[in-house]
Amino acid sequence: MAREDYEIVIGLEVHAELSTKTKIFCSCKTEFGGEPNTHCCPVCMAMPGALPVLNEKVVEYAVKAGLATNCKISQDSKNDRKNYFYPDLPKSYQISQFDKPLCENGYIEIDLGEEKKKIRLTRIHIEEDAGKLNHDDYGRGSLVDLNRAGVPLIEIVSEPDIRSIEETDKYLKKLKSILEYIEVSDCKMQEGSLRADVNVSIRKKGDKEYGTRTEMKNMNSFKSISRALEYEIDRQIDVIENGGKIDQETLRWDEVSGRTFSMRDKEDAQDYRYFPDPDLVAIRLSDEYIESIKNNLPELPESRKNRYLSEYKLSEKEANTLTASKYLSDFFECGTKISKNPKAVCNWLMSDIAKVLNEKELEPDEIPFSPEDLAELIALIEKGTISSKIAKDVLDKMFENPEKPSKIIEDNGWVQISDENEIKAIVDKIVEANPQSVSDFKGGKEKALGFLVGQAMKETKGKANPQMLNQMFKDAILK
Ligand code: ADP
Ligand code: MG
Ligand code: ZN
Numbered sequence: 102m103a104r105e106d107y108e109i110v111i112g113l114e115v116h117a118e119l120s121t122k123t124k125i126f127c128s129c130k131t132e133f134g135g136e137p138n139t140h141c142c143p144v145c146m147a148m149p150g151a152l153p154v155l156n157e158k159v160v161e162y163a164v165k166a167g168l169a170t171n172c173k174i175s176q177d178s179k180n181d182r183k184n185y186f187y188p189d190l191p192k193s194y195q196i197s198q199f200d201k202p203l204c205e206n207g208y209i210e211i212d213l214g215e216e217k218k219k220i221r222l223t224r225i226h227i228e229e230d231a232g233k234l235n236h237d238d239y240g241r242g243s244l245v246d247l248n249r250a251g252v253p254l255i256e257i258v259s260e261p262d263i264r265s266i267e268e269t270d271k272y273l274k275k276l277k278s279i280l281e282y283i284e285v286s287d288c289k290m291q292e293g294s295l296r297a298d299v300n301v302s303i304r305k306k307g308d309k310e311y312g313t314r315t316e317m318k319n320m321n322s323f324k325s326i327s328r329a330l331e332y333e334i335d336r337q338i339d340v341i342e343n344g345g346k347i348d349q350e351t352l353r354w355d356e357v358s359g360r361t362f363s364m365r366d367k368e369d370a371q372d373y374r375y376f377p378d379p380d381l382v383a384i385r386l387s388d389e390y391i392e393s394i395k396n397n398l399p400e401l402p403e404s405r406k407n408r409y410l411s412e413y414k415l416s417e418k419e420a421n422t423l424t425a426s427k428y429l430s431d432f433f434e435c436g437t438k439i440s441k442n443p444k445a446v447c448n449w450l451m452s453d454i455a456k457v458l459n460e461k462e463l464e465p466d467e468i469p470f471s472p473e474d475l476a477e478l479i480a481l482i483e484k485g486t487i488s489s490k491i492a493k494d495v496l497d498k499m500f501e502n503p504e505k506p507s508k509i510i511e512d513n514g515w516v517q518i519s520d521e522n523e524i525k526a527i528v529d530k531i532v533e534a535n536p537q538s539v540s541d542f543k544g545g546k547e548k549a550l551g552f553l554v555g556q557a558m559k560e561t562k563g564k565a566n567p568q569m570l571n572q573m574f575k576d577a578i579l580k
Contacts, residue, residue, distance in 0.1 A: 102305070102342065104338060106305060106306055107303045107304065107305060107306065107338055107341075108264065108303065108304055108305070108306045108308075109264055109265055109266075109301065109302075109303055109334055110261050110263070110264065110301065110302045110303065110304065110311055110312065110314070111261065111263035111264070111265075111268070111269050111299065111300065111301050111330070112258075112259050112260060112261035112262070112263065112300045112314075113257075113258075113259045113263070113269070113272065113273070113297050113298070113299055113300070114256055114257070114258050114259075114297065114298040114300070115256070115257045115258075115259075115273070115276060115295065115296070115297045115298075116230075116254050116255070116256050116257075116295070116296050116297070116298075117166075117254065117255050117257065117280055117285070117286040117288065117294065117295050118131075118230065118252055118253070118254055118286055118287075118293070118294035118295070119131075119158075119159060119162045119163075119252075119253040119254065119255060119285055119286055120162075120284070120285060120286055120287050121156060121158040121159055121162065121253055122158075123156060123158075124145055124156065124229075124251035124252055124253065125153075125155070125156050125159050125196075125227070125228075125229045125251055125252070125253035126144055126145070126153030126154060126155060126156065126196065126229065126251055126381075127142050127144035127145050127153065127154070127251060128142070129141055129142050129144075129145055129251065131252045131253070133289075133292050133294070134248075135248055137235070137244065137246035137247075137248060138245075138246055138247050138248065139248065140247075140248040141247045141248065141250070144251070145247060145250045145251035146191055146247055146250070147191035147192040152380050153196065153378075153380055153381060155180070155381060155382075155384070156253065159227055159253040160203065160227070160384060160386070161394060162253075162255070162285040162286075163203045163204065163225060163226075163227045163255050163285075164203060164204070164386070164390075164391060164394050165283050165285055165394055165398065166204070166225055166255055166257070166279075166280065166283065166285055167203060167204025167207060167225050168391075168394060168395050168398060169279050169282070169283050169398060169401055170204075170207040170208070170209055170222055170225070170257070170276075170279060171207040171208050171209075171222075172204035172205055172206060172207030172222060172224075172225060173204070173205050173206050173207070174203065174204055174386065174391050175201060175202065175203055175204065175205060175386075176385060176386045176387070176388075176391070177201065177383070177384075177385060178198065178201045178202065178203050178383070178384040178385075178386070179198065179201050179377055179378075179381075179383045179384060180196050180197070180198060180227075180377070180378045180381045180384070181196070181197060181198055181199035181200075181375045181376060181377050181378060182194040182195070182196060182197075182375065182376055182377075182378050183195045183196075183197045183199070183228075183373045183375055184373055184374045184375075185372075185373060187231070188234060188243070188245055189231040189232040189233060189234050189245060189250070190231045190232070190250075191232065191245075191247065191250065195228060195229060195231065196228060196229050196378055196381070197226065197227075197228035197229070197256075198226035198227060198228065199375040200375075202224040202225060202226035203225060203226060203227060203384070204222075204224060204225035204226075205223070205224045205225075206221070206222070206223075206224075207221070207222035207225070208220060208221045208222055209222065209259075209272060209275050209276055209279070210275070210403070211268060211271040211272055211275055212271065212421065213267075213268070213271070218262075218268070219262075220259055220260070220262045220263060220268075220272050221259065221260040221262050222257060222258065222259055222260070223258040223259065223260055224256075224257075224258050225255050225256065225257050225258070226255065226256055227253060227254070227255055228253075228254050228255075228256060229250070229251045229252070229253065229254065230249050230250065230251065230252040230253070230254050231249070231250060232245050232246055232247040232248070232249055232250040233245075233246045233248070233249050234246075255285075255286075257276065259272070261300070261302075261311060261314075266327050266330045266331060266334075269299070269326065269327070269330060270323055270326070270327060273297065273323065273326070274323070274425060275402070277290075277295060278402045278424070278425050278426065278427060279401060279402060280295070281426070281427040281428075282399060282400070282401055282402055282405075282427050283398065283399060283401070284399070290321045290322055290323075291321070291322070293319075293321055295321070296319050296320060296321040297319075297320050297321075297326065298316055298317065298318050298319065298320070299316065299317045299320055299326060299329065299330065300314045300315070300316045300317075301314060301315060301317075301330060301333055301334060301337070302314035302315070302337070302347070303334065303337050303338060303341065312337075312347060313346070313347040313348070313349050314347075314349060315333060315337070315347065315348075315349065315350055315351075315352050315361075316350075316351050316352065317329050317333065317352045317353070317354050317361060318351055318352070318353060318364065320354060325354060325356055328354075328356075328359065329354040329361065332354075332359060332360055332361060333352070333354075333361050336361065348363075348366075349366070350363050350364070350365065350366055351363075351364045351365050351366075352364060402424045402425065402427075405424045405430060406420045406421060406424040407420075409423065409424065409430075413437070413443040413444075413447070414443075414444075415443070415444075415447055419447050419451060422451060422455075423447065423450065423451070426464075426465045428464075428465045428466040429450060429465040432450065432465065432468065432472050432475075433446055433447060433450055433472075435471075435472035435473075436450075436472035436473075436475045436476050436479075439472065439473055439476035440475075440476035440479045440480060442479055442483070445479045445482075445483075446472075446475065446476070446479065449475060449478075449479070449496075450475075453493060453496055454468065454475075454496070457496070457497070457500050461500070469499070469500060469503040470499045470500075470503045474499060474503070474505060474506060477505065477506050477507065478492055478495060478496065478499070478506040481495075481506055481507065481510065485517060485519055485566060486507075486510065486516055486517055487510055487515055487516065487517050488517050488563060488564070488565075488566065488567060490558075490563045490567075491510075491515050491517065491563055491564065494513075494515070494563075495509050495510060495515065498513070515564060516564070517564055517565070517566050518561055518564050518565045518566060519566040519569060521569070521573075524565060524566065524569050524570060524573055525573060525577075527557050527560055527561060527565060527570075528557065528570065528573045528574055528577050529577065530560070531553055531556045531557050531560065531574075532553070532574070532577055532578065534556075535552075535553060535556065538552050538553055539553070539578055542574075542578055542579075543578060543579070550571070550574055550575070553574050554567060554570045554571060554574060557570050557574075558570070
């Protein structure tokens with residue numbers, strides 16, 4: 102069979118670290134980094150007799166996430182122990198939620214060109230993160246750092262509704278942007294605050310039953326998720342094509358060799374001996390509590406996008422790109438309030454600024470200047486102080502050494518030449534030096550004018566006002 106005869110089936114379990122100030126069952130801080138084992142106490146170090154107390158903010162954030170993803174919120178919920186042994190888990194069980202998660206039966210909508218598709222969510226539950234093993238710092242073994250132990254997580258489990266690598270990417274980006282908008286997680290993938298377990302299987306098109314899946318654990322970049330899926334899908338097709346069968350197993354993606362490795366056989370729920378944590382009381386939520394969180398949800402990416410279409414008359418693509426990142430879209434709105442020229446702010450963000458971010462591999466929140474600075478740059482072009490060509494050089498400088506655009510222009514002597522006498526002198530000089538182009542233009546060759554303007558720009562290092570040049574060349578040659 103050919104590759105096209107297979108259908109790809111993907112389901113994701115996404116872990117997001119919540120941005121509460123303190124941990125889920127104690128008052129230690131959740132801040133990333135710090136000297137090992139300095140954000141710890143008897144509770145998160147699992148000292149005998151220490152008792153956990155549930156952080157109310159964790160429940161609130163999880164409910165927020167549930168409401169923003171169309172879930173039904175369970176009024177009746179609880180915490181369970183998931184038992185397994187691993188050195189980063191000092192209690193030898195993780196407090197999680199088993200059969201009564203806080204949120205169930207939601208969905209996230211993704212855009213597939215013209216079409217929209219709903220990816221169903223099975224559940225969202227709360228749980229604690231484990232510590233971290235440092236393998237490199239110590240020659241004869243690993244050191245355990247418990248700063249991360251007890252940091253609150255939500256796990257967002259999707260149904261196996263995703264059908265391609267592209268849909269996976271869109272689903273994850275949409276989920277990330279929703280979590281950013283409701284401000285429950287900073288979603289910094291490089292710091293591990295958003296990571297995904299990627300489940301994938303293949304089946305013959307038309308088959309009713311799903312194929313056996315493999316699971317790639319703890320993926321934390323969009324790029325490696327796409328690469329890993331490409332590799333794993335190919336591998337599964339090869340196995341089936343060669344008459345083999347897929348083992349249900351947990352895999353590790355290795356970025357350097359670009360392949361997956363088997364970590365262990367997949368364990369079943371029964372292996373974890375889940376049971377309700379007797380140290381914690383049940384969670385009961387009132388209607389009013391859920392209602393008040395619902396009423397206070399901020400604007401979500403979808404409605405912000407629609408607002409951009411109507412309020413600022415942006416295109417679908419522009420609105421999508423800007424609203425995909427909360428930071429970028431806040432930047433846009435702030436810049437627009439000052440500059441009153443939404444189209445220009447949007448164009449700068451979508452083209453020149455996006456290009457630099459891409460080249461320097463920066464995230465939008467790493468733009469080193471403010472929306473006010475961008476608005477000032479736009480105003481300087483509008484006033485004719487600089488040409489739009491010079492403006493691009495100013496932008497480069499703004500990325501290198503953040504200073505006010507007006508200061509950069511002054512320091513570099515980039516103010517546009519708009520003085521009539523000065524421009525006239527340049528025009529005369531270029532006309533004198535290029536008789537062939539002058540007569541070409543007289544003879545009707547429009548292109549020759551472009552050449553002459555170009556020469557004048559070269560002469561003035563891009564500083565001459567191009568509209569004035571155009572007009573004055575015409576006046577000088579045709580009159
Ligand atoms: P477990 O509890 O053992 O992790 P679940 O049934 O809860 O297993 O599924 C975990 C994830 O795997 C879910 O996101 C689900 O959508 C996905 N999944 C389940 N079956 C398949 C399959 N056959 N192919 C791809 N993904 C799957
Ligand atoms: Mg799982
Ligand atoms: Zn603690």
